[in-house]
Amino acid sequence: MHWIDWTIVVGYLVWIVSTGMRLSRQTEKLEGYFLANRSLPWWAVGLSVMATQLSAITLVGTTGQGYAAGLGFVQFYFGLPLAMIILSVTLVPFYHRAKVYTAYEYLERRFDVKTRLVTALLFLLSRGMACGVVIAAPSVILSVIFGWNLTLTILAFGVPTIFYTMKGGVQAVTWADVKQMVVIVGGLFAAAIALILGLPEDVSVGAALHTAGAVGKMQALDFSFDTSNPYTFWSGLIGGLFLSLSYFGCDQSQVQRYLAAKSVDHARHSLLMSAYWKIPLQVLVLMVGVLMFTYFLFNQGPMLFKNTHVAAVQASDRAGEYNALEQEYNQAFVDRRVAARALVASQADGMPAAAGAFARSEFVRTDEAVRDVRARAKALVIETTPDKSYNDTNYVFPTFVTQHLPVGLVGLIVAAIFAAAMSSVAAELNSLATASVIDIYRRHLKKTADDAHYVVVSRWATLFWGLFACFVATFAANMGSLIEVVNKYGSFFYGSILGVFILALGVKRANGHGAFIGLISGMLAVGYVATNTNTAYLWQNVVGAVVVTVVGTLVSIATGGPAKTTRAEG
Amino acid sequence: MSQSPPEPAGSHPEESNLSTTYILVLAIEVVVIAGLYWLGRHFG
Numbered sequence: 001m002h003w004i005d006w007t008i009v010v011g012y013l014v015w016i017v018s019t020g021m022r023l024s025r026q027t028e029k030l031e032g033y034f035l036a037n038r039s040l041p042w043w044a045v046g047l048s049v050m051a052t053q054l055s056a057i058t059l060v061g062t063t064g065q066g067y068a069a070g071l072g073f074v075q076f077y078f079g080l081p082l083a084m085i086i087l088s089v090t091l092v093p094f095y096h097r098a099k100v101y102t103a104y105e106y107l108e109r110r111f112d113v114k115t116r117l118v119t120a121l122l123f124l125l126s127r128g129m130a131c132g133v134v135i136a137a138p139s140v141i142l143s144v145i146f147g148w149n150l151t152l153t154i155l156a157f158g159v160p161t162i163f164y165t166m167k168g169g170v171q172a173v174t175w176a177d178v179k180q181m182v183v184i185v186g187g188l189f190a191a192a193i194a195l196i197l198g199l200p201e202d203v204s205v206g207a208a209l210h211t212a213g214a215v216g217k218m219q220a221l222d223f224s225f226d227t228s229n230p231y232t233f234w235s236g237l238i239g240g241l242f243l244s245l246s247y248f249g250c251d252q253s254q255v256q257r258y259l260a261a262k263s264v265d266h267a268r269h270s271l272l273m274s275a276y277w278k279i280p281l282q283v284l285v286l287m288v289g290v291l292m293f294t295y296f297l298f299n300q301g302p303m304l305f306k307n308t309h310v311a312a313v314q315a316s317d318r319a320g321e322y323n324a325l326e327q328e329y330n331q332a333f334v335d336r337r338v339a340a341r342a343l344v345a346s347q348a349d350g351m352p353a354a355a356g357a358f359a360r361s362e363f364v365r366t367d368e369a370v371r372d373v374r375a376r377a378k379a380l381v382i383e384t385t386p387d388k389s390y391n392d393t394n395y396v397f398p399t400f401v402t403q404h405l406p407v408g409l410v411g412l413i414v415a416a417i418f419a420a421a422m423s424s425v426a427a428e429l430n431s432l433a434t435a436s437v438i439d440i441y442r443r444h445l446k447k448t449a450d451d452a453h454y455v456v457v458s459r460w461a462t463l464f465w466g467l468f469a470c471f472v473a474t475f476a477a478n479m480g481s482l483i484e485v486v487n488k489y490g491s492f493f494y495g496s497i498l499g500v501f502i503l504a505l506g507v508k509r510a511n512g513h514g515a516f517i518g519l520i521s522g523m524l525a526v527g528y529v530a531t532n533t534n535t536a537y538l539w540q541n542v543v544g545a546v547v548v549t550v551v552g553t554l555v556s557i558a559t560g561g562p563a564k565t566t567r568a569e570g
Numbered sequence: 571m572s573q574s575p576p577e578p579a580g581s582h583p584e585e586s587n588l589s590t591t592y593i594l595v596l597a598i599e600v601v602v603i604a605g606l607y608w609l610g611r612h613f614g
Contacts, residue, residue, distance in 0.1 A: 081598075082596070084595070085592045212613065214614075220606035221606060264585050275595045277612065279599065475572075
C-alpha cells in the first residue's frame, strides 16, 4: 500500500479508538458500563445495530456474491422488517420493563436457572467462536492480498477493538459504531462511483447493467418454493423472519444494543432503522458486486483472484496445465469483451430486435466459456493445494480495490473493511463479557460484591474473550472448513433459542422443564435435518423454533404447567 | 409476564403508539421489493 493509504488506515484506527475513549462516561457502575445507564438515543443505537450486523465478511463476501451470482442474495433479508415490527411489539418492551442486562436473565425469571444457564452458555460458545471467524475472514483475505503477516493482521483487527471495548464498555462500542457506519457506507459509495467511472466512455451505466442482466445478475427475486435453494423469496421471507427474530431478539450481541436505549420508544425506533435501511443497504453492497462484474467485462482481471493459490499451482508440477488454462482464459475474455460491446451497441435506438437477440445469445455463450475455464482453474487449485473449500469470490473485491483504485481510495476502503470487522467484534466482545459476568459470574460464582468489582471483572472478561477470539482466528485462518463448521454450528442454536422465547412469551402453560427439554429437542432436530436432508439453512431456523415450541408445550402440560408467575413489567 | 399476554404497544403512558410507523415500514418493504422486481424485468 502507498504511504497515503497507510496514513488513512492508521488515522482511522486512532480516530475510532479515541472516539471510544472520549465518549465513555460514568462507566464505573455496572449499568453504565454495560447499558450506558440506559441513556443512548435511538439513532446511535440504530446505527450500532446495523454496524454490528454488517461485518467484514458481509463487505468482502457479499460483494463477491454480487459479482458471481447477482442480486439474489438480497432475498435473505426479506423477513427482517417484519421481524423488527414483531420484536418492537413483543420483546423490546418486556426487556425494558424487566430492567434486565441480558436476554437470558429474563429466562430465569420466566422459567428457571437451568434454562438461563444453558442458553447463556450456548451464546458464549457459539458467539465466542463466531467472533474468531469474524476476525479470521478479513485477516486471511487482507494478508493474502497485501502479503501481510497473518498473525499481525489478526492483532491489527483485535487489539484496538479489545482496547476501546475494555475501557469504555457499551458506550465506546456504540459511539465507535456510529462513526464506523459512516466509514463503511462512505467506502461502499466510493467503490460504486469508482466502478461506474471505470466503465469505457461509450458504455453507460444502464447499458452495463443490461449486460449483467443478460446473464441473470439483475434477477433479485426467485418465487420458486424449493427448500434446498438457500436464496428464494419464501426462504428469505419465512426462514429469514425466524433468523432475524432470533438474532435481533435473543442474541445478546444485538439485544444489548437496544437495552442501552433511553426508553422503549428509542429502542423500538433503533430497530425500525434497520427495518427501513437494511434491504437498501444490502442492495448497495450487492450492486457493487454487479458493477464489478461489468467492470471486469471491459477491464481484464486475473483468471483466479487468490494470488497465493495461483503462485502455489504455478510452482507445482501442474504449472503447465494452469498456464494452458490461462491462455484459454485470455482468449475467452477477449471473445466476451467483443460480445459485450456488441450487446451494448445493439441496445442503441433503431437496431433491429433480431440483432439484439443474437448479440445477447453470443454474450451469454462467451460468458459461459469464461466461467467454464475459471471453474476448471479452480478445480485445479483444489486438487493441487490443501484448500478444499477454496472460494475465489471472496478475493474479487479486495483485488479490485488494490489493483484498480487510485491511491487514497484504497486506504478508505481498507479502513471500511477494518470498520466493518471492528464494529461487529466490539459488540460481540461487549456482549460476551456481559453474559459471562451477569449470567455466570454474578449469578453463580460471586453473588455479593460492589459494582466496582464487577466492572473490573467485566474488563478482564472482555480481554479474555478478545484474546480467545484472536486465538480462534489464528486456527480458523488455517482451516477454511472450520469457518463453515462454525457458521453451521451457530445455525443449530438460533431457531431453538427463539423457540424458548416463543414459549416464554406466547405459551402461558410453559414451564422450565418444557423449555429445557424443548431446547434440547430443537437442537437435535436441527442437527438431524442439517446432516440428513438437503434443506437450506434458513429453513433450519423454522424447524428449530417449531420443534422447541411444540415439544416444550407438550412437556410443560405433562409436567403440570407453569412453576413461576413472574411479571416482566418488573 | 408468563401469566399475562403481551400488552399492546402504547398501553404504557411513556410509550407511543407506533402502528402507523409499522404500516409505513411494511409499505416501504413492498415498494423496495417491487423496485427489485422492476430492476429484474427492465435489465434482465
